[in-house]
Amino acid sequence: MQPSGTPALEANGISLRFGGLTVLNDVSLEVGQRQIVSLIGPNGAGKSSLVNCITGFYRPQRGTVTVFGEDVSGLPPQKIAKHRVARTYQNIELFDGMSVLENLLLGRHMHMSSGPISGGLWWGKARNEELREREVVEDLVDFLELESIRNAPVSLLSYGQRKRVDLGRALAQDPHILILDEPMAGMNVEEKEDMVRFILELQETRAISIVLIEHDMGVVMDISDRVAVLDFGQFIAMGSPDEVKNDPAVIRAYVGGAKEIAS
């Protein structure tokens, strides 16, 4: 049960250094329930690092992270995932030799109390659990329209298809908060349109709160409730897509990086 009114996710005062390099400097981010909050900024601004701090992959020197009001600061990634926070990765993290279905089942296994080994035994509690997990995964196959490639080895799929399976792997964890690190990178227009449709459906029908790192400004400005702009490890703007698009500091950061903000 998600406590109403509490933000889905709060990062407060996060500072991260690697040796002499300050990657994040006193960064705070709030994601309301069922919001899509996009994290944008030039290459190297610190977007993935912030996500790594939120999900426990990096340990910031300062700052706290709460998930639906619960302090998860300093917990390792598996423990944060148990708070129903799932993510996709910039470099897709799938098991290449396995089929789409097997990859989704593996993503699901972290929820099985009997664990993957006993889950493989076809009797008793483990068997019932396995059957239930398969139903959840079948639902994901339908939702993400993976039917025609369900048994295909992931290694044979196109890049766009692999991105979609990676989203499925994250969704198999039944998240309340989903963090998407460049889910549309390398996709063609049609694949991007599908991905946008899935993201909006996740927000609307599955009540998932979403953090989106994405370089396609057209998509970001179209689907975000709020946009947060990082530059050199600090937020330089935060607000509605319209507010951010017209912010002089944002325009400067992007023009400086030889990029344009789509209207």
Ligand SMILES: Nc1ncnc2c1ncn2[C@@H]1O[C@H](COP(=O)(O)OP(=O)(O)OP(=O)(O)O)[C@@H](O)[C@H]1O
């Ligand atoms: N593990 C690490 N060790 C040392 N430096 C790191 C590490 N992770 C990130 N950095 C540095 O932190 C800075 C921010 O990197 P980060 O990947 O977070 O940026 P980004 O905004 O996600 O960039 P991009 O859009 O290119 O993915 C970079 O200078 C990067 O080299």
